[in-house]
Amino acid sequence: MAITKANKLEQNKHEGAMSLLSRSLLTGFIGGILWSAFGVLFYYFNFTETAPRSFFLRSWLTDEWTSTWLGDVVSVLMAGVTSVLAAFIYYSLLKKINVLWIGVLYGVILWGIVFYVLNPVFTNIPPVTDMDRHSIISTICLYSLYGAFVGYSISYDYHDTVLKQVQEKQQSSSR
Amino acid sequence: MRERRGKRLISRKIKENEGYLKQKLGVGVSFDLGYREQTILGQTIQLYYVTGLCETPIIVELLEELVNINDTEVDQNKIAEIIKNRLVHQQVTTIQTMDEVVDQVLTGLIVLFIDGVREAFVIDVRSYPGRTPEEPDTERVIRGSRDGYTENIVENTALTRRRIRDERLRNEMLKVGERSKTDVCVSYLQDVADEGLINLIKSKINEIEIDGISMAEKSVEEFIVKRGFIPYPLVRFTERPDVAANHLLEGHVLIIVDTSPSAIIVPTTFFHHLQHAEEFHQAPLIGTSIRWLRFSAILMSLYLLPLWLLFVMEPTLLPKALSFIGPSEEGNIPIPVQIILGLAGIEFLRMAAIHTPTPLSTAMGLIAAVLIGQIAIDVGLFGSEVILYVSLSAIGGYVTPSYELSVANKFVNVVLVVVTALFGLIGFLVGVLLHILLLANLSALRTPYLWPFIPFNLKALLHIIFRIPIPYSNRRPSIVHPENNYRQPVK
Numbered sequence: 001m002a003i004t005k006a007n008k009l010e011q012n013k014h015e016g017a018m019s020l021l022s023r024s025l026l027t028g029f030i031g032g033i034l035w036s037a038f039g040v041l042f043y044y045f046n047f048t049e050t051a052p053r054s055f056f057l058r059s060w061l062t063d064e065w066t067s068t069w070l071g072d073v074v075s076v077l078m079a080g081v082t083s084v085l086a087a088f089i090y091y092s093l094l095k096k097i098n099v100l101w102i103g104v105l106y107g108v109i110l111w112g113i114v115f116y117v118l119n120p121v122f123t124n125i126p127p128v129t130d131m132d133r134h135s136i137i138s139t140i141c142l143y144s145l146y147g148a149f150v151g152y153s154i155s156y157d158y159h160d161t162v163l164k165q166v167q168e169k170q171q172s173s174s175r
Numbered sequence: 176m177r178e179r180r181g182k183r184l185i186s187r188k189i190k191e192n193e194g195y196l197k198q199k200l201g202v203g204v205s206f207d208l209g210y211r212e213q214t215i216l217g218q219t220i221q222l223y224y225v226t227g228l229c230e231t232p233i234i235v236e237l238l239e240e241l242v243n244i245n246d247t248e249v250d251q252n253k254i255a256e257i258i259k260n261r262l263v264h265q266q267v268t269t270i271q272t273m274d275e276v277v278d279q280v281l282t283g284l285i286v287l288f289i290d291g292v293r294e295a296f297v298i299d300v301r302s303y304p305g306r307t308p309e310e311p312d313t314e315r316v317i318r319g320s321r322d323g324y325t326e327n328i329v330e331n332t333a334l335t336r337r338r339i340r341d342e343r344l345r346n347e348m349l350k351v352g353e354r355s356k357t358d359v360c361v362s363y364l365q366d367v368a369d370e371g372l373i374n375l376i377k378s379k380i381n382e383i384e385i386d387g388i389s390m391a392e393k394s395v396e397e398f399i400v401k402r403g404f405i406p407y408p409l410v411r412f413t414e415r416p417d418v419a420a421n422h423l424l425e426g427h428v429l430i431i432v433d434t435s436p437s438a439i440i441v442p443t444t445f446f447h448h449l450q451h452a453e454e455f456h457q458a459p460l461i462g463t464s465i466r467w468l469r470f471s472a473i474l475m476s477l478y479l480l481p482l483w484l485l486f487v488m489e490p491t492l493l494p495k496a497l498s499f500i501g502p503s504e505e506g507n508i509p510i511p512v513q514i515i516l517g518l519a520g521i522e523f524l525r526m527a528a529i530h531t532p533t534p535l536s537t538a539m540g541l542i543a544a545v546l547i548g549q550i551a552i553d554v555g556l557f558g559s560e561v562i563l564y565v566s567l568s569a570i571g572g573y574v575t576p577s578y579e580l581s582v583a584n585k586f587v588n589v590v591l592v593v594v595t596a597l598f599g600l601i602g603f604l605v606g607v608l609l610h611i612l613l614l615a616n617l618s619a620l621r622t623p624y625l626w627p628f629i630p631f632n633l634k635a636l637l638h639i640i641f642r643i644p645i646p647y648s649n650r651r652p653s654i655v656h657p658e659n660n661y662r663q664p665v666k
Contacts, residue, residue: 027631046492047600100616100629137601141608148612149629156623156630160653 020161021091024154028087029080031153035146036079039139040072048138050125052079055114059124086110087150098155100148107147111140183273189219189290195273196223200280208280215244215258216251219290223276228283230302237262237298255292262287266299278356303327308334311414311436313578318456323414328358328433331416335362335429338420343367349380351395351432355387358433359395367426369656372620376428376441391435399430399441400619406586408579409619411443418452426657442622442655445614446639448577449473454642462642469574476571477584478607480514481591483564485603492600506558511596513557517565518589520547626654 036052043051053075057066065071090106115128128136178184186192193202202208202223211222220241224234240261248257259267270276276286276295283301308330311323324331332346343365351359359380363373379399388394392412400409413419414436419429422440430439440447449470454462486493487501487510506513524543531539551557568588575581587610594602617624627635635652637643649665651657 023633026633030631030633044494046494047604100612104612134600137604141604145608145611148615149631152615152623152629153631156626157632164656 020158023157024087024091024095025084027153027157028084028090028150031087031146031150032080032083033076035142035149036076036083038145039079039142040076042138042142048135049131050135050139052076054124055079055122056082059122083146083150087154090151091154094151095154095158098159100152103148103151103155104144105147106151107144108140110147111143114143115139179272184271185273185276185288185293185295187291187293189221189288192273192276192288192295193221196276199273200277211238213238213241215241215289216248216254218251218254220258221288222285223280223288224285224300225280225283228303229285229300233264233300234285237264237300255289255294258287258289259296262296262298264298264300268297269294270297271295281356305330314413314415314418314452314576316451316453316456319452320415320417322416324416324419324431324436324438326434326436328360328431331431331436331438332360332362334416335420335423338416339364339423344423347377349377351380351383352385352387355389357388357391360431360433362423362429362431364423364426367424367651367657367659368428369426369658372442372656373428375620376430380430388432389434391432392430392437392439395430395432396439399439402619405617406583407445407614407617407624408448408577408583409443409617409624411440411447411577412437412579413440414438415452421455424651424662426651426655442620444622444626444654445580445624446627448575448580449639451576455645457642459642459644463640466640466642469576472571472574473580473584474571476568476575476581477588478591479571480518480564480568480588481595481603481606483560484511484514484592484595485600488595488599502558502560504558506561507555508557510558510561511592513561514565514592515589517557517561518569518585518592521565521569522585622654 039048039050039052042048051072053066053071056075056078057071066074090103094102094106115125119125119127183195186195196202196210200208200223202210207226209224209226213220213222222234222238240263241258244257244261250257259269270279270286271294275297279297280286283303284297284299287296287298289295305325305327308322308325310321314323322334324334336344336346341364345361345363345365347361349359349361351357361373361377361380376399380395383395383398385394396410402409411422413422419438419440423429427440427442430441432439450466451469454465457465483500490498490501493500502510508516524539527539528536548562552559552562572581572585575584591603591606591610594606596602598605611625611629615623615625615629623630626632627639632653634650635654638648638652646663649663650660651662653660
């Protein structure tokens with residue numbers, strides 16, 4: 001019994017070592033890297049005419065290196081960092097809704113913001129009306145997968161943690 | 176005859192009992208219901224049993240001992256005590272009602288009535304026909320134990336118990352089926368497995384009200400997880416006791432159904448179906464590379480054909496370096512039809528192989544390789560590239576450790592080929608998107624199906640991407656909500 005108690009204490013410490021928020025931000029970072037890497041792949045196979053580097057680098061830089069693999073790597077990393085912000089916004093607004101489709105919706109909204117609202121910022125991106133159908137569908141697919149990944153992960157993690165805390169409270173009160 | 180709480184009690188008169196059993200059990204009608212009458216100390220005793228479910232040498236020994244009573248004992252008043260004392264067996268119980276008598280006889284125990292006594296003795300001499308444990312065909316390994324579950328639930332729980340001698344391992348026996356009365360065993364580690372999950376599973380099993388479950392574990396699975404039209408396996412089946420024991424230690428719950436060698440492991444996610452015992456018997460680095468190869472093969476079985484079809488239909492998508500992809504000659508039939516025909520052909524072969532006797536299967540292999548493969552290209556039915564990609568995708572399916580998963584993947588593969596053929600790039604993208612999202616939205620027994628990918632869990636995902644050495648696998652996976660998180664102390 002003493003051993004299990006000690007284990008439990010240790011376990012609590014480990015859980016506390018990485019809070020829900022930091023886990024969510026990490027999810028955002030990895031999600032950004034993962035799905036922007038898919039963006040690079042999509043661009044390579046001409047599914048879409050916009051690569052991550054068109055957003056993060058090509059819009060303001062025209063140096064030689066930005067159109068090589070180095071530009072891809074740097075822009076994927078930058079997407080990861082930017083995605084932390086997106087994860088934070090989801091965390092603060094929507095974490096209580098534990099539904100996959102909300103995440104998908106969040107991704108689609110992000111797509112709308114990036115391609116409609118922020119369009120003037122990225123000089124290298126054509127307006128949505130000028131983009132071809134393939135590019136639009138491919139990018140929407142990517143963004144909704146990204147939204148599902150980040151959103152559902154954060155919501156599920158939140159619900160799981162809250163559930164565990166409620167259980168632990170019940171256990172400690174019953175003792 | 177007397178009754179208590181609606182249950183018929185055993186009568187003092189042996190003839191009454193006999194009449195009841197004749198009418199209820201059909202003794203004398205069913206040939207497999209045997210009975211034997213003897214006289215001990217002037218009293219009639221009767222034995223009932225099912226031939227084929229009991230072990231004859233033990234019964235003979237018991238009878239010998241009973242007959243000897245006539246030579247050594249005289250006290251007729253103590254006949255019940257004397258007989259009970261002389262039943263030389265470790266499992267003898269006393270029962271009072273006729274319902275129990277019927278149940279026990281049909282389970283394979285022998286029931287002994289004594290004239291003038293209100294009780295019956297039950298002796299457990301069961302011996303079910305069955306095979307000895309052997310390596311399961313679908314889960315072979317190069318290293319590691321070669322035993323596998325059999326059709327006998329008692330042997331199966333024993334095989335698990337041999338691996339986990341923990342006093343907290345619980346094997347709870349439930350009965351399912353109004354007529355079949357099949358034993359279903361729920362196994363778990365009491366201080367590890369999630370209590371809510373155990374109760375949920377037990378209540379779901381207890382709710383089953385069917386006459387019989389001859390298709391054993393599959394029927395129980397369908398009652399536990401309501402799947403609708405989802406082709407994906409929502410529980411994992413295993414015939415390997417070591418795999419089962421490992422999952423028990425991780426906090427999973429095991430359901431064993433009598434008459435089936437496949438145990439059900441719950442809860443499971445998509446990624447549980449991608450693992451194989453072989454990885455854990457090799458060095459971690461080798462295990463990891465085996466795993467990566469397997470993942471790529473499984474991805475191939477899902478996405479290779481639709482992707483190739485896409486590039487054939489829209490060659491402009493291909494970057495310059497890959498522009499050689501695509502058929503050199505189109506053939507006479509449209510490529511999507513060729514692919515579907517090829518896939519159907521491979522399915523024909525697979526289905527035929529299941530019930531083709533071994534001597535004929537060599538001939539079948541020849542027909543498959545030479546006639547269908549080569550000649551189909553020569554006569555211009557198929558392009559050679561179609562054969563290549565269809566075969567690659569089929570091999571990817573065979574690499575999948577879980578048979579159920581490979582079948583489901585094949586199904587999705589065909590759907591993706593069809594939507595790609597109809598709608599091109601958009602069909603492919605939306606198909607893949609919907610596939611992933613529907614899988615992510617799926618949950619079996621409160622467990623998200625694509626965990627730890629969506630929802631994301633870094634630690635658990637690392638355990639799936641890499642085969643982490645056992646000394647470093649300290650924690651139980653959080654998805655089973657273990658009540659005790661640690662498999663070993665962290666140093």
